[in-house]
Amino acid sequence: MTLALALEQLLNGLQLGVMLFLMAAGLTLIFGVMGLINLAHGSLYMVGAFACAAVAAATGSFWLGLVASLACAAAAGAIVELLVIRRLYDRDHLDQVLATFALILMFSEGTRWLFGSFPLYLDIPPLLQGAVALPGGAQYPVYRLAIIAAGALVAFGLYLLIGKTRLGMRIRAGESDREMIGALGVDIRTLYTVVFALGAALAGLAGAMVGALQSVQVGMGEPVLILAFVVIVIGGIGSIKGALLGALLVGVVDTLGRLLLPKLVGVFLQPAQAGMIGGAAASMLIYMMMALILAMKPRGLFPAAHA
Amino acid sequence: MKKLVSAATLALSMSVSSLAFAEPVKIGMITTLSGGGAGLGIDTRDGFMLAIKQAGNSEIEVITEDDGQKPELAVQIADKMIQSDQVDILTGIVWSNLLMAVAPSAVAQGKFYVSTNAAPAALAGENCNPLYFNAAYQNDNLHEAMGEYANKDYKKMFIMAPNYPAGKDSLTGFKRFYKGEVASEVYTQVGQTDYAAEIAQIRASGADAVFAFLPGGMGIAFMKQYAQSGVDIPIMGPGFSFSQDVLGAIGDAALGVKNSGHWAKDLDNEANKKFVEAFQAEYGRLPSIYAVQAYDAGQLIASAAAKADVKDTEAFRAELLKADIQSPRGKFKFNTNQHPIQDIYVREVVKDGDVLTNKILAPVFTDHEDAYAKDCKM
Structure with missing residues (x-):
């Protein structure tokens, strides 16, 4: 294996990690602040991708599509919070899982009803097309570098928002003691809606950015949702820092595992079998990692302070 | 005069026999209508229904259900279709892993399975079955x-x-x-x-x-x-x-x-021109290979249903094997393992x-x- 391949795969892992972080950040915020398990988070990711594809197709501009994805996902998040999620905070997790699972089905069928079952076309904007040379001679797509940069920007923005602003202070306070901050006169209902819309917007942004790389289709959110849950469980539920590190860990381990495991098995077996067995083992790798981490640190790598 | 009478009798008996064979046929279509693979299933369903519609046989009834590309769901639907809906023929599965979960048990219960797409090697060789037909190809x-x-x-x-x-x-x-x-x-x-x-x-x-x-x-x-x-x-x-x-x-x-x-829109034959035109007129888009395969599966079932009673397994199977259809693929016939021989x-x-x-x-x-x-x- 050459240095160029290793570097390229590392970047790929980073890019996957950053994308997972955008999903996991919203998921973990919502769980941390409101104690809610939101299975419909993947649907908001899908809403973002479809909004971006539809607006980009209508106007010809990916950037307008990106703005639309943020707006639509945030709006969808806020509406869902007001109509459904609000009634679930005091219920137990089973009710929340049931209700948000129903939301997945409604979002999926609603999207199918609006856009049909065939995947939509969404292309990368001209500005970010093509590839740049990496040290070592390999080429790397500009768009993936842009995703990494956007993810880093969002992570920094979240750090500022949570750590340095009044809203962030309230979010942190809501995490540690929600009754107390209600008693202190903070409008907890509005705060919850804002946090939910923020998480939804992040998921929508991830959906739109990834939609240009993959296919924009109904049901695209659920595989990502599963990975995002793995990320927040590894990182420690409720912790943004944990979500960031967990996401990068999952991204890099998954990408390198898919490259290295078949090669490792190939030392002992024929190429065809090695590809099959190595490929199957690679798809289990992150779950094995999760099991291992939970065995050693049952509350994840960076458990939120209050839990 | 005697000749004329016998000819008339023959014609009458033929028309009677074809009436006699307009027996009800119940088809269970299990295909992927939701999730990422839905495009394939929808083309399958639409191609199949076009053939059934063109056949104009009011005795053919099709029940369609969505498997969500999940093997366990496909098995549940198949059980329900066989036991409570009492279908005679199952069809429509897109994915080989789902087909492996459904088809072997369906044919073991004496139902026909006519595949519109999935064609795993496991069912084409030693484990071939008289009731399992593949209208598409063999996977390889x-x-x-x-x-x-x-x-x-x-x-x-x-x-x-x-x-x-x-x-x-x-x-x-x-x-x-x-x-x-x-x-x-x-x-x-x-x-x-x-x-x-x-x-x-x-x-x-x-x-x-x-x-x-x-x-x-x-x-x-x-x-x-x-x-x-x-x-x-x-x-x-x-x-x-x-x-x-x-x-x-x-x-x-x-x-x-x-x-x-094994097919493209521009394949030059009369059946293909008609099929592409009819599909576009009906659904407003171009057909895919999944639509063609399902269309042929529909034609096969309709052609057999016109001549034999589906409850008479042997006769119905013999009619299916004849592959008496106008396939948009041009040539179409079955091999000994009931998979197509085609260009x-x-x-x-x-x-x-x-x-x-x-x-x-x-x-x-x-x-x-x-x-x-x-x-x-x-």
């Missing part, structure tokens, strides 16, 4: 054609497919005919959406060309990412990766890609006006049979 076929085609220009190939029964059949089929060196053989996850790791391996492999079997959304994601990667090794694949249902979403990145198929072509993705579609370049195989028919003892 289109991949075999690409292997044969690759011999011409390429010495070293990078080959990849998803890790499920049809993926394994795919690469096995490709290697059966490809004589050059295989640089690397990669199995990806089913439903995988990010191919960065595989593209990096392609770049590092030093292969002359890439063979990728990635149906549905997987192919869309791969082709879009490949176009941005700066890798310029040519791509080829079986028709599934570049079928009408995904071309629009892949966009211009698919232009010029060579792929194999396979190499096609190229071209732009027809604003729409991306496939154009036939040249035949690769004529009257191609699958490799497993010889193991089938029926």
Whole structure:
């Protein structure tokens, strides 16, 4: 294996990690602040991708599509919070899982009803097309570098928002003691809606950015949702820092595992079998990692302070 | 006069017999109508229903249910259709892993299974069954054609497919005919959406060309990412990766890609012209290979139902075997293992006006049979 391949795969892992972080950040915020398990988070990711594809197709501009994805996902998040999620905070997790699972089905069928079952076309904007040379001679797509940069920007923005602003202070306070901050006169209902819309917007942004790389289709959110849950469980539920590190860990381990495991098995077996067995083992790798981490640190790598 | 009377009697008896055979036929269609693979299932359903509609036989009833591309769900639906709906024939499953969960048990219960797409090797050889028909192909076929085609220009190939029964059949089929060196053989996850790791391996492999079997959304994601990667090794694949249902979403990145198929929109025969026209008139879009296969499955069932009672298994099977249909593929007949013998072509993705579609370049195989028919003892 050459240095160029290793570097390229590392970047790929980073890019996957950053994308997972955008999903996991919203998921973990919502769980941390409101104690809610939101299975419909993947649907908001899908809403973002479809909004971006539809607006980009209508106007010809990916950037307008990106703005639309943020707006639509945030709006969808806020509406869902007001109509459904609000009634679930005091219920137990089973009710929340049931209700948000129903939301997945409604979002999926609603999207199918609006856009049909065939995947939509969404292309990368001209500005970010093509590839740049990496040290070592390999080429790397500009768009993936842009995703990494956007993810880093969002992570920094979240750090500022949570750590340095009044809203962030309230979010942190809501995490540690929600009754107390209600008693202190903070409008907890509005705060919850804002946090939910923020998480939804992040998921929508991830959906739109990834939609240009993959296919924009109904049901695209659920595989990502599963990975995002793995990320927040590894990182420690409720912790943004944990979500960031967990996401990068999952991204890099998954990408390198898919490259290295078949090669490792190939030392002992024929190429065809090695590809099959190595490929199957690679798809289990992150779950094995999760099991291992939970065995050693049952509350994840960076458990939120209050839990 | 005597002659005339006997002719009239004969004609009368024939019309009576054809009336007698207008027995009710209940068909259970299980296919993927939700989730990422829905495009394939919807084309399957629509192609099938077009054939049933054209047959104009009011005794044929079709019940359709969505399997969500989940094997366990497909099994539940099949049980329900067999036990409570009492269907005579099952059809429609797109994915080989789902078919393996449903078809063997359905035929064991004495029901017909007519496959519109999935055709795993496991059911084509030793374990072939008199009640199991495949109207599409055997899984390996289109991949075999690409292997044969690759011999011409390429010495070293990078080959990849998803890790499920049809993926394994795919690469096995490709290697059966490809004589050059295989640089690397990669199995990806089913439903995988990010191919960065595989593209990096392609770049590092030093292969002359890439063979990728990635149906549905997987192919869309791969082709879009490949176009941005700066890798310029040519791509080829079986028709599934570049079928009408995904071309629009892949966009211009698919232009010029060579792929194999047993059908294309421009295949020159009367039945095809009529089919493409009727499909477009009915649904307002171009048909894919899944639609063609299901259309033929529908035609097969309708043709047998016109002549035999489905409850008379032997007679109905004999009628199915005759394959008395006008297939848009041109030639169509069944091999001893009840899989088609047909021509396979190499096609190229071209732009027809604003729409991306496939154009036939040249035949690769004529009257191609699958490799497993010889193991089938029926």
